[in-house]
Amino acid sequence: MHETLLSSHYIHRGRIVTLREDTVQLSSGAIAKREIVEHHRAVVVLPVLDNGDVVLVRQYRIAIARVLLEVPAGLIELDEAPIAAAHRVLGEETGFVASEMQPLFEGFPTPGFCNEYMYFFLARGLTAGVPHPDADEIVETVTMSVSAVIAAIQTQEIVDLKTIAAMGWYRGAM
Numbered sequence: 001m002h003e004t005l006l007s008s009h010y011i012h013r014g015r016i017v018t019l020r021e022d023t024v025q026l027s028s029g030a031i032a033k034r035e036i037v038e039h040h041r042a043v044v045v046l047p048v049l050d051n052g053d054v055v056l057v058r059q060y061r062i063a064i065a066r067v068l069l070e071v072p073a074g075l076i077e078l079d080e081a082p083i084a085a086a087h088r089v090l091g092e093e094t095g096f097v098a099s100e101m102q103p104l105f106e107g108f109p110t111p112g113f114c115n116e117y118m119y120f121f122l123a124r125g126l127t128a129g130v131p132h133p134d135a136d137e138i139v140e141t142v143t144m145s146v147s148a149v150i151a152a153i154q155t156q157e158i159v160d161l162k163t164i165a166a167m168g169w170y171r172g173a174m
Contacts, residue, residue: 002027003034016040016075039116041076043086046104046166047096047123054149054170055126056163057093058140069142069152070160073118082106082119090123092133094141099125104169109162120166146171 003024012019018038025031047055060067074089076082086101104120133139144152149167152158 003032006031035113037114037116039114041082041117041119042073043076043082043089044071044073044118044120044162044166045086045090045101045123046071046121046170047090047094047098047126048170049126049143050124053143053145054167055094055096056142056144056149058142059138068160069158070163071166073162076119083121086119086121086123091129091131093131093137093139095129095131096123096126097129098123099127104166118162120162120169122170 003026006023006025008020008022010018010020016039020036020038022034022036023031024034049055055072056069057072058067058069072089072093074085074092076085077088080088083101083103087098090096090098090101100123102122102124104122106117106119108114109116109118131139131141146167149158149163150171153164153167158164
């Protein structure tokens with residue numbers, strides 16, 4: 001199974017995403033169109049306090065017009081190492097500083113149309129500080145027990161898949 005790229009046409013180039021339409025030839029010989037979102041790499045951080053509670057953030061997401069409860073996450077800056085981005089994002093969104101940032105897993109969240117790549121980390125040895133989110137973000141820090149987070153996933157209060165994936169890994173590793 002293979003698709004040969006015949007042409008690409010850029011529709012939009014933005015600060016976070018670029019949208020292009022590709023024309024491809026399938027291995028069957030048929031011609032097809034693909035809409036592709038080019039997205040920067042990102043980090044996802046699961047902060048766990050010494051008592052076992054999890055630190056989440058609550059923020060409004062305009063794309064789905066609702067407030068989400070999720071693990072801290074953010075884009076990796078140009079030439080920034082994923083682990084450095086994880087430390088930066090954790091501090092920006094929660095104020096916490098981690099003495100230990102353990103890589104967990106990585107992968108593509110939506111490869112059917114987007115090339116975004118996410119690096120997941122477990123943050124431990126947390127020291128509280130003052131959050132300093134980006135100027136265009138309003139973020140509230142929330143601390144919950146693991147059982148409360150799992151219950152919130154089961155009742156669909158938490159519907160963010162990166163949070164569900166991080167908690168699934170953590171619950172399996174406990």
